[in-house]
Structure formats: structure tokens, C-alpha cells
Amino acid sequence: MDRIASFCINHDTLVPGMYLSRVDGDVNTYDLRFVRPNTPPYLPTDAMHTIEHLVATYVRNSAHKDGIIYFGPMGCRTGFYFLTRGIPHADAIRLMADALAFTAAYEGAIPGASAIECGNWQDHDLAGARQWASAMVPVLADWCEAQLTYPD
Numbered sequence: 001m002d003r004i005a006s007f008c009i010n011h012d013t014l015v016p017g018m019y020l021s022r023v024d025g026d027v028n029t030y031d032l033r034f035v036r037p038n039t040p041p042y043l044p045t046d047a048m049h050t051i052e053h054l055v056a057t058y059v060r061n062s063a064h065k066d067g068i069i070y071f072g073p074m075g076c077r078t079g080f081y082f083l084t085r086g087i088p089h090a091d092a093i094r095l096m097a098d099a100l101a102f103t104a105a106y107e108g109a110i111p112g113a114s115a116i117e118c119g120n121w122q123d124h125d126l127a128g129a130r131q132w133a134s135a136m137v138p139v140l141a142d143w144c145e146a147q148l149t150y151p152d
């Protein structure tokens with residue numbers, strides 16, 4: 001079998017940020033990297049799960065909601081995938097920066113965190129989600145379109 005494109009990126013030189021990893025027709029896939037690969041600590045599953053709920057809720061309620069395809073965790077726990085359609089790159093970066101700022105400051109009940117709405121509703125950590133999202137806010141603050149390209 002062929003090695004898939006995401007395995008061809010040099011994970012040794014990758015730093016936290018937002019990268020365009022795939023373009024499939026009109027669908028853009030961004031990799032939102034919180035952790036430099038192979039340098040623990042990785043995102044804990046409970047905090048990661050809460051970030052998923054909060055960021056997904058935010059982007060699906062935003063002005064760009066019709067262009068949101070997916071937001072969800074990477075199995076390696078270094079970050080998240082963000083799939084969009086019809087959203088300019090600069091707007092996708094701003095939207096993600098805003099979603100992380102929202103997550104970093106979030107107080108109250110985690111949206112969708114009940115047995116009827118979620119497959120593992122007790123596996124959440126709002127304090128952890130806020131802390132990890134806070135660390136990414138300055139990373140994305142000045143992130144620009146030119147930085148979406150993965151470094152060689």
C-alpha cells in the first residue's frame with residue numbers, strides 16, 4: 001500500500017501551529033498542532049475531548065458554520081483536524097484563533113457533555129482544555145496564510 005500524505009510530512013521539524021495538510025476538491029484539511037511531535041506531554045484524552053466539544057460548538061455557531069465539515073482529534077494526541085469548505089484560508093485561521101480564545105475563557109457546562117449526547121460523557125476536563133487552548137492562543141495570534149505550508 002502507498003504511504004499516505006500525512007505520513008510524508010517531516011514530523012521531526014514540526015512546531016505547534018496550523019497547517020494545510022490536504023486539499024480534496026473544495027475541502028481543505030488543516031492540521032492544528034498543539035504539541036511538537038514526539039515530545040511529550042501529549043494532549044490528555046479528557047482535555048482533548050473537551051476542546052473538541054467547545055471548538056466544534058463554536059465554529060458550528062459562527063458566521064462560517066455552513067463551511068464547517070469537521071473538527072476532531074488526531075490519534076497521536078498532538079492536535080486536531082479541521083476540515084472546511086468555501087472558507088478563505090485567512091478566515092479559517094481567524095476562526096480557529098477565535099475558537100481557541102473562546103475555549104480558553106469558557107466557563108459553565110460543557111456543551112454536549114451528557115450521556116444522551118456523547119459517547120464518553122464523563123471523560124472531560126474543562127480546566128485542562130482551557131489551559132491547553134490558552135497555550136495555543138498566542139501561537140495563532142499572528143499566524144498568517146504563508147505559514148500554512150508545512151516546513152520541509
Ligand code: ZN
Nearest residue numbers: 049118119120
Ligand atoms: Zn463527546
